[in-house]
Amino acid sequence: MPNLNTAKYTGDEEMPDLSKHNNWMSKVMTPELYKRMRARQTKSGFTIDDAIQTGVDNPGHPFIMTVGCVAGDEDSYDAFAEFFDQIIEGRHGGYKPTDMHKTDLSDNLVMEEPFDPEYVFSVRVRTGRSIRGYALPPWCSRAERRKVESISIGALDRFDGDLKGKYFPLYEMTDAAQEQLIADHFLFDKPVSPLLTAAGMARDWPDARGIWHNDNKDFLVWINEEDHLRVISMQKDGDMQSCWRRWIDGLNKFETYVKEQGADFMHSDHLGYILTCPSNLGTGVRAGVHMKLEKLSEHSKFDELLGKLRLQKRGTGGVDTASEGGMFDISNADRLGFSELELVQMVVDGVNTLIAIEKKLQAGENADSDISAVAQK
Amino acid sequence: MPNLNTARFTGEEDLPNLEQHNNHMAHVLTLDLYKNLRQKQTPSGFTIDHVIQTGVDNPGHPFIMTVGAVAGDEESYEVFADLFDPIIEARHNGYQKTDKHKTDLDSSKIKMDAPFDSNYVSSARVRTGRSIRGYALPPWCTRAERRQVEAVACEALAKLDGELKGKYYGLSNMSEKDQDQLIADHFLFDRPVSPLLTCAGMARDWPDSRGIWHNDKKNFLVWVNEEDHLRVISMQKDGDMKAVFSRFCDGLKKFESNLQEGGYEIMWNEHLGYILTCPSNLGTGIRAGVHCKLINLSKHARFEEILTKLRLQKRGAGGVDCAAEGGVYDISNADRLGFSEVQLVQMVIDGVNFLIAMEKKLEAGEKIDGEVDRLQQK
Numbered sequence: 212m213p214n215l216n217t218a219k220y221t222g223d224e225e226m227p228d229l230s231k232h233n234n235w236m237s238k239v240m241t242p243e244l245y246k247r248m249r250a251r252q253t254k255s256g257f258t259i260d261d262a263i264q265t266g267v268d269n270p271g272h273p274f275i276m277t278v279g280c281v282a283g284d285e286d287s288y289d290a291f292a293e294f295f296d297q298i299i300e301g302r303h304g305g306y307k308p309t310d311m312h313k314t315d316l317s318d319n320l321v322m323e324e325p326f327d328p329e330y331v332f333s334v335r336v337r338t339g340r341s342i343r344g345y346a347l348p349p350w351c352s353r354a355e356r357r358k359v360e361s362i363s364i365g366a367l368d369r370f371d372g373d374l375k376g377k378y379f380p381l382y383e384m385t386d387a388a389q390e391q392l393i394a395d396h397f398l399f400d401k402p403v404s405p406l407l408t409a410a411g412m413a414r415d416w417p418d419a420r421g422i423w424h425n426d427n428k429d430f431l432v433w434i435n436e437e438d439h440l441r442v443i444s445m446q447k448d449g450d451m452q453s454c455w456r457r458w459i460d461g462l463n464k465f466e467t468y469v470k471e472q473g474a475d476f477m478h479s480d481h482l483g484y485i486l487t488c489p490s491n492l493g494t495g496v497r498a499g500v501h502m503k504l505e506k507l508s509e510h511s512k513f514d515e516l517l518g519k520l521r522l523q524k525r526g527t528g529g530v531d532t533a534s535e536g537g538m539f540d541i542s543n544a545d546r547l548g549f550s551e552l553e554l555v556q557m558v559v560d561g562v563n564t565l566i567a568i569e570k571k572l573q574a575g576e577n578a579d580s581d582i583s584a585v586a587q588k
Numbered sequence: 589m590p591n592l593n594t595a596r597f598t599g600e601e602d603l604p605n606l607e608q609h610n611n612h613m614a615h616v617l618t619l620d621l622y623k624n625l626r627q628k629q630t631p632s633g634f635t636i637d638h639v640i641q642t643g644v645d646n647p648g649h650p651f652i653m654t655v656g657a658v659a660g661d662e663e664s665y666e667v668f669a670d671l672f673d674p675i676i677e678a679r680h681n682g683y684q685k686t687d688k689h690k691t692d693l694d695s696s697k698i699k700m701d702a703p704f705d706s707n708y709v710s711s712a713r714v715r716t717g718r719s720i721r722g723y724a725l726p727p728w729c730t731r732a733e734r735r736q737v738e739a740v741a742c743e744a745l746a747k748l749d750g751e752l753k754g755k756y757y758g759l760s761n762m763s764e765k766d767q768d769q770l771i772a773d774h775f776l777f778d779r780p781v782s783p784l785l786t787c788a789g790m791a792r793d794w795p796d797s798r799g800i801w802h803n804d805k806k807n808f809l810v811w812v813n814e815e816d817h818l819r820v821i822s823m824q825k826d827g828d829m830k831a832v833f834s835r836f837c838d839g840l841k842k843f844e845s846n847l848q849e850g851g852y853e854i855m856w857n858e859h860l861g862y863i864l865t866c867p868s869n870l871g872t873g874i875r876a877g878v879h880c881k882l883i884n885l886s887k888h889a890r891f892e893e894i895l896t897k898l899r900l901q902k903r904g905a906g907g908v909d910c911a912a913e914g915g916v917y918d919i920s921n922a923d924r925l926g927f928s929e930v931q932l933v934q935m936v937i938d939g940v941n942f943l944i945a946m947e948k949k950l951e952a953g954e955k956i957d958g959e960v961d962r963l964q965q966k
Contacts, residue, residue, distance in 0.1 A: 214660075214724055215633040220732035227731060228760065228796055256592040260730070267793055283591075346593055352637070353604060354597035382605070408786065415644055418605055 213258045222246035225260075227267045235489075236266035236279030239297040253290045257283030257350050262291060265349075265410035272406070278302060278490050281410045283350030285343065285477045285485050288492075298489050299482075303547040312483035312493050315550035316459040322559045326449025330566045331502045335445040336458045336555065338495040339438035339486045341477040342469070347487045348412040348437060353419070359439045360419040366468035367423045367432060374461055376425035378434075381417035397422055399436050412437055412487070429454075430461050438486050438495075449500070451559055459551075483547060493547025498555045500562055501527050505537035506572035507565060512582050516568070520561035521545055521588045541565065557588060590635045599623030602637075604644040611656030612867075613643035616674045630667045634660030634728050639668055642727075642788035649784070655679060655868050658788045660728030662721065662855045662863050665870075675867050676860075680925040689861040689871050692928035693837040695830070700937050704827025708944045709878045710916075713823035714836045714933065716873040717816035717864045719855040720847070725865045726790040726815060731797070737817045738797040744846035745801045745810060752839050754803035756812075759795035775800055777814050790815055790865075807832075808839050816864050816873075827878065829940075833933050861925060871925025876936045879905050882943060883915035884950035890960050894946070898939035899923055899966045919943065935966060 217225060226245050229237040240263065248259035266279020280298060282288055288295050296308045326334070341347060342362055345355040364378050379388055392398035401416045402408055423432040433441040442465065444458035466476065477485035483493035507513055508524075517524060525540040541562060543554040564585060571578040594602060603622050606614040617640065625636040643656020657675060659665055665672050673685050704712070719725060720740055723733040742756050757766055770776035779794045780786055801810040811819040820843070822836035844854055855863035861871040885891055886902075895902060901922040904913060919940060921932040942963070946956045 213633065214728050214730050214733075215631070216724055216733060217730045220730065224732035224735065225730055227793065254592070256590065264792060268791070346591055350591055352591050352594045352597065352602055354601035355591075355593060357601065409792075413645070414641060414787075415604060 213252065213256070213260065217249070217260075222249055225249065227263065229267070229270075231270050232266070232279070233271040234266050234269070234277040234279030235298045235301050236263050237270075238301065239294065244294060248291055248294050251290050253284050253286035255284050255286070255346050255350065257287055257290075257346070259291055259294065261350065261411075262287060262294070265406055268409035269406055277406060278488055280489065281349045281487050282347055282485070282489070284346045285341070287347075288479075288482060288485065288489075295489060299492065299547070302490055303493070304545065306548050308481070310548065311480050312547055313550045314478075314483060314494070315552040316463055317552060318456060318459065319552055320452055320455045320555055320559065322452040325453075326451065326500065326502075326562060327566050328449055330504070330569060331449035331500045331562065333445065333447045333501045334449060334451045334454045335443060335500070336451075336454055336496065336498040337441055337443040338462070338497075338551070339484065339491055340440040340442060340465075340495070341485050341487075342439050343475045343477045345439065347439065348435065349410040349487060353415050356415070356419040356435050360421065360434050362469065362472055362474050363432065363434050363440055364423070365472050366465055369468040369471075370425065370461070370464065373427055373457070374425050374430055374464065376423055376430070378421055378423045380419075380421035382420070392422060395424075395428055397424055397428075397431055399433055402437070407437060410487075430457055432465075437488070438491070451498075451500070451555070455498075455555055491546055493545075494549070494551045494554060495546060496551050496554050497542045497546075498558045499540055499542025500558070501538060501540055502562065502565070503537050504539055504541075504565060504569050507569045507578075508537055508539060510572065510578070510582075512579070516565070516582050516585060517541075517544075519585045519587045520564060521557055522561045522565075561588075590629070590633075590637060594626070594637075599626055602626065604640065606644070606647075608647045609643070609656070610648040611643050611646070611654040612675045612678055613640050613656030613671070614647075615678065616671060621670055625668055625671060628667050630661050630663040632661050632663070632724050632728065634664055634667075634724070636668060636671065638728065638789075639664060639671065642784060645787040646784055654784060655866055657867060658727045658865050659725055659863070659867070661724045662719070664725075665860060665863065665867075672867060676870065676925070679868055680871070681923065683926050685859075687926065688858050689925055690928045691856070691861060691872070692930040693840060694930060695834040695837040697930045698830050698833055698934060698937070700830040703831075704829065704878060704880075704940055705944050706827055708882070708947060709827035709880050709940065711823065711825045711879045712827055712829045712832045713821065713878070714829075714833055714874065714876040715819055715821040716836075716840070716875075716929075717862065717869055718818040718820060718840075718844075718873070719863050719865075720817050721853040721855045723817065725817065726813065727788040727865060731793050734793070734797045734813050738799065738812050740847065740850065740852050741810065741812050741818055742801070743850055744843055744852075747846045747849075748803070748839070748842055751805055751835070752803050752808055752842065754801055754808070756799055756801040758797070758799040760798075770800060773802075773806055775802055775806075775809055777811055780815070785815060788865075808835055810843075815866070816869070829876070829878070829933065829937055833876065837929075869924055871923075872927070872929045872932060873924060874929050874932055875920045875924075876933045877918055877920025878936070878940055879916055880919050880940060880943065881914075881916050882919075882947050885943060885947045886915055886917060888946075888950065888956070890957070894943070894960055894963065895919075895922075897960075897963050897965045898942060899935055900939045900943075939966075 252258045262280045402413045420435045431443040484495045523544040568578045629635045780791045798813045809821040822832045862873045903918040
């Protein structure tokens, strides 16, 4: 939404002061780049100022290197390619503007048995999807958000068998439904993180927001939270194979039903699935577990090990929380440049490696050489 | 400029759901009005969706009837008059489209025999807002515009001398020492956390070009780029409201004159007076008040009735969306528009004196019902 008065000022006069900032946007933005980007806007009118507002308003975060910019629509990644390409290259391990991304949602995950239940308590795979033709959460109008909701529900209503389920819109939710969803850990609430609110994602809450889940309560879709859609498969054990199979089944069927409605997902050969935050481009996949690593988490080489395995740790409260009691959320660090199958396989193999080392440490053994032997993936 | 995709959808498809809402905007907005206004935008591109976003995002407030709409620029009040006029009428006691507002900053007209009784009143304060013509308002301004407002204001403030001579403290590069001092003086304002303000976009780019100017005597203060372009405040830690208002008028007039010398103007028109971000502050933009201890009166069944008759409002001593503690209330004028500054400050003086008189009676164990019955609605 550019304030048209901006035309009266130069790039130097409008350039944000990023001297105290430490996010990907502030690392990439220069006065010259800003000048070139402010001359453009997407087809729906999204501007560079809109894209970077969250990064200007949030100079840094204690636990994570934030991205500091968002897309307002599919077109953002093209209109501001010169800017986003640098962000993507920085955030996604050197991914180049000419690179191609591969999608692989096939039933080929290799996992002999579920994770050891002494260490892993739950497994989860999530991704995001955006419906082509509608602006993304930072920018969408109420009408667009409502269309995204209705198209999604139209597709989800087609599910049957184990995937058969029901939609719970946030707006009309009864107290009983709300309590149940909270008890199931399914309910998402109005964003409070300034990373999201400064990007405009909480506007008009709770209009057209809701949660769909199957009757079995292991396949879940969030509508109009941080992305148009978040598709989640989860279960309270270590059976990642089962979790993966249900996820790809649901996702593949969902795509079919969406297309039957005449809609489509935002996707490109270069960036894979197009999502609000550049950090989620590609697969949009975060596959992970909640696991206990009491000893290993105190080892001086824990972070180095995670780095080699291409895993990241979080607190069990989500992206911007700290861990408690040796319990960690361990998931893939990458999103782009690897397929879904590759990423989930890395999580399976990586978590098994972590468990093996934790067991050694629990038995009082030294695991230094095991850790050194792990190759960088 | 709005999300251009909006052109593909009808008013029905985009109309906010206001069923759970209780604010002035929600009471006024209808489908037909929304359809009509979504065709329009101000010259700088501010739209009806921008105006109402804060009201859509904030259905209601436990202590105050919120407005639920903001202006993004001076033209908002004209372009969206069909929404703002009924809001103004409801919020400002039936103020009509055709009414004229009078400005009067002649403090010599104030009648106050003596400062307020210091056993009851611990401080007196008068504030208003001012907007610099030609720059969008805090919900909508760009960084360049906000910086210009800061530069223009600082240039005008730098020319103030004598008792008004002072210094500017920009929030961006404030030293810890300055920050500690400003906090100790109760001058420092912080990044807005109230969703009423953040949803309207007023915290964007914080703390860029925000700052506090105050005189060396620490009784005249200007906030730059908080909820309005400028908030001008005169205050002191006693009950001498006449002195506070005198300094207020003097400072404001000199400031405005300095601005004009620089070739700038303040947003003002003869219908709405001073143009400010929130419709509730139109007219004088003035809130003149005291911190006053009313332990007995505040528990009296007719306290609210008295305040209403006196055209006063109460707040907790922490400001607009706080509750009161320890019987100490912030008592100020309820009106902003349709009365002049002199009239409003006189009402506060007369009203607070009445409240103190009632409190004294209650302390002495006397009844006040007769006095309250005889009290005329102002």
